[in-house]
Amino acid sequence: MALLEVENLFAGYSAQNVLREVSFSVQQGGITAILGANGAGKTTLLRAVSGMLRRQGSIRFGGEPIDRISTESIARLGVAHVPDGRGTFLDMTTEENLRIGAYSRKDRQAVAEDMDRMFEYFPRLKERRRQQAGTLSGGEQQMLAVSRALMMRPRLLLLDEPSFGLAPLVVQDIFRIMRGINAQQGVSVLLVEQNAGLALELADRAYVLETGQVVLSGTAAEVGSNESVRRAYLGF
């Protein structure tokens, strides 16, 4: 069953559409990867799902249409978006950043437990829990962004290039934890990545985006074995 189903999506910032006729889906408990070069429209696609820009077409989340409601309302339905640039609250402490993630939740006890769990996933964050988040390194801020999103207890996680600008070891850490969260808690993931190798390893479905249109789709294995994908994105 599809948790997120997008059909015939047109979206853009001004009058011009960046995305044209895009259709894709994320299965319940699945991981979908969107691959593409710089400027293909990957970030725009996530923003369209979150309602951050002008969009047209059908976007359904858990069967409900979400293409006409606000970003806040979409978030409250259980869509957690880790934006590009990480969206850190720079002036606040690490711990406050995590508390903000849990803002719309009422179950205080479970929030406290989740916070401890984030510190288990990322011990670095625990060391820096009282530190101003603006002083964290890029990798630490990415960990914080992922944790902040997970504090929402989302049903769907939107990840915008989690590997961008990070050391390979940190990237592996984050991807390992994503896989664990997906397997243990059944959180579905929509992942946008330039690092196609990593993304295909994690995902079960994949789509290739070129200048705002889907040019290829299938299971991760199918897309990964496609001749042109291998040449353009995997380098062999």
Next chain:
Amino acid sequence: MEAFLHQVLSGLATGGIYASLALALVMIYQSTNHINFAQGEMAMFSTYLAWNMINAGLPYWWAFLLTVTISFAAGVVIERVIIRPVENAPVLSVITVFIALLVIFNSVAGWIYSYTIKTFPSPFPEQPLFGNRFISSHELGTIGVTLAVLVALYAFFRFTPLGLAMRAAAQNATSSRLVGIRVGWMLALGWGLAAAVGAIAGMLIAPIVYLEPNMMSGVLLYAFAAALVGGIDNPFGAVLGGFLVGVLENVVGAYVVGTELKLTVALVLIVGVLLVKPTGLFGRVFVTRV
């Protein structure tokens, strides 16, 4: 020495009022990046409401509470109805709206209540407490009330989820929306809080400067100086700046320039800070790593 101590203590009392108003300015500045020039006139109008209620026979503290509540609601409404439509307008349009608000509140107050000076009661006893010779009861009470307000605001923003969400919305609206915070409402609540704090400042200063439509013009200038001295984006700085400006105003007025030039002290401070250290004494040294 005794006279000096008196000047300092009464400076702390008015300083507390400047601190409150400066804090109101900072609260709105942090979310909109603009100075609300109408903050003082909003406070003045609130004070007139309190005056109405007290004249109608309501006990002082009931009038006080009711005024704060009404001012809060009015602040929320002003944000939603007047400020929201110019949210993304150019800076000059926003400033024009703020100045328009200032003029409107001022003339409407003059129209309803006339420009004649009225006395406004103090809730504190006329005799100095404990027979001391340094500070009047009203000044002492003012310090107490402003400190209570400042502590309550600190606790609210620091420890409650709503306070945290309001800070988040002011700091990074996009990220706030992505975690489900209704940013528009948070900004409106910020206006409400600022208006409520302003109302308290107005009611506390009115027994000293008397009630009239222009009573806040000087006060707002001092509050503006306080916010700038402390750092316009730093609430703690603004509060410290408020007390500092209050004391400075009194001491410099009494011993250096005389009362006629007191207001000039504020202007000199503003220009001085902008020239020497535009971020203020406690302005944020922004640390960020990419």
